[in-house]
Amino acid sequence: MATLDTGTGYEVKPSTYIAALTEVGRGTPMGELMRRYWHPVGLVSHATSTPREVRVLGEDLVLFRDGQGRPGLVQARCCHRGTTLYYGKVEERGIRCCYHGWLFDIEGRCLEQPCEPDGGRLRDRVRQPWYPVQELYGLIFAYMGPPEKRPVLPRYECLESLDDGEFIDADDTSIGSGGGAIAPCNWLQHFENVLDTYHVPILHGNFSGTQFTEVMNQMPKVKWDYTPRGVKAFSTRMVAGGKRMERTTEVALPTLRVVPNPFVGGYGRVESLGWTLPIDDTHYRIYTAGRVREKGVFLPKGLGAATNRKRWIDMTEQERRESPGDWEAQVGQGTITFHSDEHLATSDKGVLLLRRMLNTQVNAVARGEDPIGVCFDPEAPPIVFEAGNFLVDA
């Protein structure tokens, strides 16, 4: 009699995901870790006299710039009776709610209550919930955590010291997802991808044809390790002329991508940084800031690069099936991937190290400690990363 062949779908246990590492709402383990760092919430040009809706870490907020040029970020729901300040009007001193005209400054102080006696004798007793913001590298950063734990906004050497002819540009078109703006899946699926070095020769180099550049199509040798603020992947590939390309890619907690140009437009230190912003549990977007020589061109293409590849937003469904990229692979994992169904292998070591580190840091915050990488010294020097594409003698 034939042996019973098991392993059918019927035997699969109910699927689950690791909520402590993926969910970002206030009061959740990862949500509290996230709220100990600054996050980009828009480009500098997004804060204007027209209120702009932004959703960050599951919170609905309104970004604006008052008549004195100061950016402000407040919760969307008006603290009077809850309509949205998206329909508010921006004035010299702040934002005025459309419903009963309460006026709030960029720190949520209520300056006027026009329906109340004397313009609101008790107006000092209310405060529109707000978050501190700072502008840097063309981006607006917000701190949404406990006020007494607010770290300094980090500065980065790769965005501070410019080579001749370079300037800093910022972008929100999610290059890491192939040109789409808001990806409909959990942020961690994208963040883990940065350390998933072996998907590069498969997805980007073989399955879908050359999506980056020929040298990146090679199966690399890879080593992963912890860094003082995240995890790095060190990979080597042979290039023509008996040289070896050494490529280091990093992530820094909680969301920073430190990824050298995969088109290898040149060799040297990393050119740009990308923040994987969790919009909520099932959407993320990427903000990028980098050293550029041409407005809007972050990643110059090197020799052997795929030149005819369309941007993700310009591709038809048929074209996406024929040559899937990061977007298809990561969104294809589901809105929040089921970790219980995974079978991690040796090539997933980077993913594993990152999950361990996130887990350690979530627990540290839960115990009341400061998480890795936060700094309270305003004089601290800019952070230096190892990341880059380098050419060495083999």
Ligand code: FES
């Ligand atoms: S709801 Fe905003 S002023 Fe009344």
Ligand SMILES: [Fe+2]
């Ligand atoms: Fe990729």
